[in-house]
Amino acid sequence: MAAALLEVHGLVKRFGGFTALNRVTLHVKEGERFGLIGPNGSGKTTLINCVSGSLRPDDGRIVFAGRDITALPAHRRTRLGIARSFQIPKPFRSMTVQENLDIPLEYAGHARSRDAGAEAAEILRMIGLAAKAQVRPAGLTQIEMRKLELARAMAARPKLLISDEAMAGLSSAEVDDILTILFRLNGEGITIIMIEHIMRAVMRFSERIVVLDAGERIAEGTPEEIVRNPAVEKAYLGE
Amino acid sequence: MRTTGGALLVGVAVVTASVVLALLKVNPYLYFAGYVILQYILIATAWNILGGYAGYVNFGTPAFFAMGAYTAIALIKLGYPALPVLIVAGGLVAALLGLAIGYLTLRLRGTFFSIATLALSVVLQTMIMNWEFVGGSRGLSVLRPRGAPFGNYVVFLFTVMTLLAVAGVLVARFIERSWIGRGLAALRDNEEAAECMGVPTLRLKLFATTISGFLLGVAGAPFPYYVTFVEPNSAFALDYAVNALAMPMIGGTTSWVGPVVGAVLLGSASQVAIVTISSEMNLFIVGVVLVAFVVLAPEGILGLVRRLRGR
Numbered sequence: 001m002a003a004a005l006l007e008v009h010g011l012v013k014r015f016g017g018f019t020a021l022n023r024v025t026l027h028v029k030e031g032e033r034f035g036l037i038g039p040n041g042s043g044k045t046t047l048i049n050c051v052s053g054s055l056r057p058d059d060g061r062i063v064f065a066g067r068d069i070t071a072l073p074a075h076r077r078t079r080l081g082i083a084r085s086f087q088i089p090k091p092f093r094s095m096t097v098q099e100n101l102d103i104p105l106e107y108a109g110h111a112r113s114r115d116a117g118a119e120a121a122e123i124l125r126m127i128g129l130a131a132k133a134q135v136r137p138a139g140l141t142q143i144e145m146r147k148l149e150l151a152r153a154m155a156a157r158p159k160l161l162i163s164d165e166a167m168a169g170l171s172s173a174e175v176d177d178i179l180t181i182l183f184r185l186n187g188e189g190i191t192i193i194m195i196e197h198i199m200r201a202v203m204r205f206s207e208r209i210v211v212l213d214a215g216e217r218i219a220e221g222t223p224e225e226i227v228r229n230p231a232v233e234k235a236y237l238g239e
Numbered sequence: 240m241r242t243t244g245g246a247l248l249v250g251v252a253v254v255t256a257s258v259v260l261a262l263l264k265v266n267p268y269l270y271f272a273g274y275v276i277l278q279y280i281l282i283a284t285a286w287n288i289l290g291g292y293a294g295y296v297n298f299g300t301p302a303f304f305a306m307g308a309y310t311a312i313a314l315i316k317l318g319y320p321a322l323p324v325l326i327v328a329g330g331l332v333a334a335l336l337g338l339a340i341g342y343l344t345l346r347l348r349g350t351f352f353s354i355a356t357l358a359l360s361v362v363l364q365t366m367i368m369n370w371e372f373v374g375g376s377r378g379l380s381v382l383r384p385r386g387a388p389f390g391n392y393v394v395f396l397f398t399v400m401t402l403l404a405v406a407g408v409l410v411a412r413f414i415e416r417s418w419i420g421r422g423l424a425a426l427r428d429n430e431e432a433a434e435c436m437g438v439p440t441l442r443l444k445l446f447a448t449t450i451s452g453f454l455l456g457v458a459g460a461p462f463p464y465y466v467t468f469v470e471p472n473s474a475f476a477l478d479y480a481v482n483a484l485a486m487p488m489i490g491g492t493t494s495w496v497g498p499v500v501g502a503v504l505l506g507s508a509s510q511v512a513i514v515t516i517s518s519e520m521n522l523f524i525v526g527v528v529l530v531a532f533v534v535l536a537p538e539g540i541l542g543l544v545r546r547l548r549g550r
């Protein structure tokens with residue numbers, strides 16, 4: 001399980017004169033639970049947008065499962081096995097929860113329309129949304145919306161799941177709920193990158209953590225190492 | 240009408256009915272007005288593939304319609320007056336224009352896309368006005384081919400437009416129910432999420448703009464033979480931009496039924512208004528009805544029906 005599933009080499013992304021990512025390099029191993037943390041504006045979401053294909057980096061390379069995907073459009077990356085949830089949920093509002101899942105099942109999950117229904121039902125049951133299958137997103141609570149984000153990403157049958165702040169704004173019990181789901185997905189062999197501000201959750205979940213600050217990678221290590229790292233403390237709390 | 244076979248059957252029945260109606264030789268005005276309504280069914284249906292399914296509001300309908308009409312005029316002048324040739328060629332030229340518009344969606348979304356399509360219409364009209372070969376700003380008279388079926392060319396055009404409208408509606412219905420329609424709905428709801436869920440958004444948008452453009456061009460190609468005198472102001476009329484948008488909005492944009500219902504209602508209403516009140520009143524009526532629907536029933540008549548059924 002030591003092979004790198006995702007390799008990011010010297011990634012640079014600028015917005016005008018602002019450098020959001022400055023030669024960031026990181027590796028995520030197959031089957032790993034990987035944490036990505038950093039203060040607000042440190043470039044976490046920009047990095048994820050570059051990996052998932054929503055943004056084109058100015059420099060650097062992204063390799064997934066041994067294949068250079070730097071120039072691939074987002075939908076091709078999803079088909080190769082990279083799925084993500086969005087920090088601010090972006091459901092398909094005109095569709096029911098079930099139909100929301102049908103889109104990735106049909107376009108990325110290689111499901112025929114016949115068994116798409118069964119697959120969607122199974123994902124919804126696993127994630128705890130089965131009762132809401134015929135509801136439109138407008139009728140969902142915050143946590144249900146986050147679960148829909150995860151369920152929809154799951155429907156793409158990913159090898160790598162990127163969870164972008166799936167827990168922000170949730171209660172402590174709800175955070176545990178989401179964590180249980182992510183642990184279970186990881187148990188099924190899915191590599192997971194978790195971006196999170198809730199330290200309790202990241203520290204409990206991650207096997208390895210990379211810390212970004214102002215677009216630079218400032219630390220990497222196990223949760224215990226990260227907690228004791230003076231550079232990380234400085235980035236979060238100042239001098 | 241649940242199955243494709245059923246829809247095809249209904250389509251054949253409608254076309255047959257129009258041929259029977261053509262043979263009956265009723266009041267000639269009915270064919271004349273019927274043609275306009277059928278033309279609007281095709282225009283509204285074509286517009287809705289891009290505006291309703293994909294959510295890209297096109298204000299440049301006149302540009303596509305006029306591309307069809309002026310391609311026909313150019314071909315007639317070049318000595319290729321056969322109607323099927325004009326229809327296919329007019330559709331293809333407008334489809335190319337649609338493809339070009341499709342690439343605009345890479346950079347422009349929402350209102351900005353709409354403004355760009357409006358500008359496109361103005362630019363093309365100016366170009367046509369300065370192209371003497373097709374009549375320039377003075378316009379051009381067109382001679383209809385002789386020996387029309389049913390003994391009258393307008394009656395013949397009425398049946399042709401029925402066939403085209405039925406074909407257009409069937410195409411829209413097929414797209415809506417296929418994986419393409421589901422992908423378009425996803426990108427209409429949220430383009431970034433759709434792309435990240437494996438939907439090839441650019442390819443689907445290009446498909447939608449091209450097929451929408453094609454059908455709008457098809458609607459415009461028989462226009463020279465229908466009016467026999469074409470000038471830029473009639474081919475690029477504001478009516479097409481407003482009606483193409485108002486009809487689906489009033490009927491309901493999420494299903495192929497919406498544009499048909501909207502075009503029949505609004506098309507008939509404005510034909511009645513033209514005869515009984517004045518030709519200027521019809522745009523006024525369209526405007527008032529559109530405002531009323533946007534405020535009171537934003538999901539159109541289909542949305543109203545669904546709400547009444549309690550779904």
